[in-house]
Amino acid sequence: MRLAAAANESYTASLAVSGLLGCHQCGGGRGQDEELGIRIPRPVGHGPSRFIPEKEAAARHQCSYLVNLHVNDFLHVGGDPKWLNGLENAPQKLQNLGELNKVLAHRPWLITKEHIEGLLKAEEHSWSLAELVHAVVLLTHYHSLASFTFGCGISPEIHCDGGHTFRPPSVSNYCICDITNGNHSVDDLQVNSAGNISVSDSFFEVEALMEKMKQLQECRDEEEASQEEMASRQLRKDDDEATPARDVSRHFEDTSYGYKDFSRHGMHVPTFRVQDYCWEDHGYSLVNRLYPDVGQLIDEKFHIAYNLTYNTMAMHKDVDTSMLRRAIWNYIHCMFGIRYDDYDYGEINQLLDRSFKVYIKTVVCTPEKVTKRMYDSFWRQFKHSEKVHVNLLLIEARMQAELLYALRAITRYMT
Numbered sequence: 001m002r003l004a005a006a007a008n009e010s011y012t013a014s015l016a017v018s019g020l021l022g023c024h025q026c027g028g029g030r031g032q033d034e035e036l037g038i039r040i041p042r043p044v045g046h047g048p049s050r051f052i053p054e055k056e057a058a059a060r061h062q063c064s065y066l067v068n069l070h071v072n073d074f075l076h077v078g079g080d081p082k083w084l085n086g087l088e089n090a091p092q093k094l095q096n097l098g099e100l101n102k103v104l105a106h107r108p109w110l111i112t113k114e115h116i117e118g119l120l121k122a123e124e125h126s127w128s129l130a131e132l133v134h135a136v137v138l139l140t141h142y143h144s145l146a147s148f149t150f151g152c153g154i155s156p157e158i159h160c161d162g163g164h165t166f167r168p169p170s171v172s173n174y175c176i177c178d179i180t181n182g183n184h185s186v187d188d189l190q191v192n193s194a195g196n197i198s199v200s201d202s203f204f205e206v207e208a209l210m211e212k213m214k215q216l217q218e219c220r221d222e223e224e225a226s227q228e229e230m231a232s233r234q235l236r237k238d239d240d241e242a243t244p245a246r247d248v249s250r251h252f253e254d255t256s257y258g259y260k261d262f263s264r265h266g267m268h269v270p271t272f273r274v275q276d277y278c279w280e281d282h283g284y285s286l287v288n289r290l291y292p293d294v295g296q297l298i299d300e301k302f303h304i305a306y307n308l309t310y311n312t313m314a315m316h317k318d319v320d321t322s323m324l325r326r327a328i329w330n331y332i333h334c335m336f337g338i339r340y341d342d343y344d345y346g347e348i349n350q351l352l353d354r355s356f357k358v359y360i361k362t363v364v365c366t367p368e369k370v371t372k373r374m375y376d377s378f379w380r381q382f383k384h385s386e387k388v389h390v391n392l393l394l395i396e397a398r399m400q401a402e403l404l405y406a407l408r409a410i411t412r413y414m415t
Ligand SMILES: CC(C)C[C@H](N)C(=O)O
Pocket: 308, 309, 310, 311, 312, 313, 314, 321, 324, 325, 386, 389, 390
């Protein structure tokens, strides 16, 4: 792919340059630059991710590159640099999108057909329906991209804001790039070896999770075998329908994360029932009608992310992980107030532990607050590639949630 290739080139180039400068890892440490009186910028971190060791992170260039590409392309095609100074410098028509963008990014459940009407009926600054759908797709795409960037700790390129430092590169017996990168000095390693318990703890975490999945599967098999049980499930489902809001909030009560945010604003926001409006039956066709082919592409993207599996769980192979992946997807939709009547939400609490929920919630709702500690604390035995896989699920579920609210509001406006 063009983007990936270009990203690799620029990344290789920056490594080549840093290789000339000293520290074989970050390029710092020689001092000749100071002797010449030139301040040479050094990368703040090493490799494309602050969370993932460089040797494991090749696929992540694309993301930080895309952000640069977006600004650079804008300027290349003759875009007015003033627009980049703030929305108030952009044309009124674009400024009008600001409110929708804000609500979409932070509280999409508050989007109403009035938001849509305001954009479509703004006299000479009006958006057409097709333009608006196009804009919504772009906005939601970039919100999700931000989640991925922060969720994987993608570092800015050396020539971008925050991507370099002029600080002296060496601190005691290791380079500054090691500190930001999570590589450890001898002292740190001693601390770690004293903390062996945590390694075995994390081993048992995987075993416990596998055991829970097995139990849930067994329960499910039994349920499916019993007609009587099927009938009582239907009864339970009916009960759930009677009190949807309370049921959803139940899964977020232990911390300040999650559903509390959804209901905090003192107004009653009804649960979004997928049975009434879903991507497959409604959103997809609306997008396709107004923005031909793109509905299809987004649909494929959702399917790929949702169904992707390597059938692994940390060191275990040949595992059916569909239950776990579904729990992750539904947990995210749950945070946005989106509910599936045919799903037993108890599974979420059984399969996702607190540190994992904290990470998911932060990546999806406030991605800028994700820390390396959060990234490291969940699923400690899992591979980095599996955590990146989690991020793919998170960002697609987030994008679909935002799209569902925006498209439903458009549908309501149209009917
Ligand atoms: C997100 C993880 C549960 C993914 C798992 N390693 C799989 O391939 O299915």
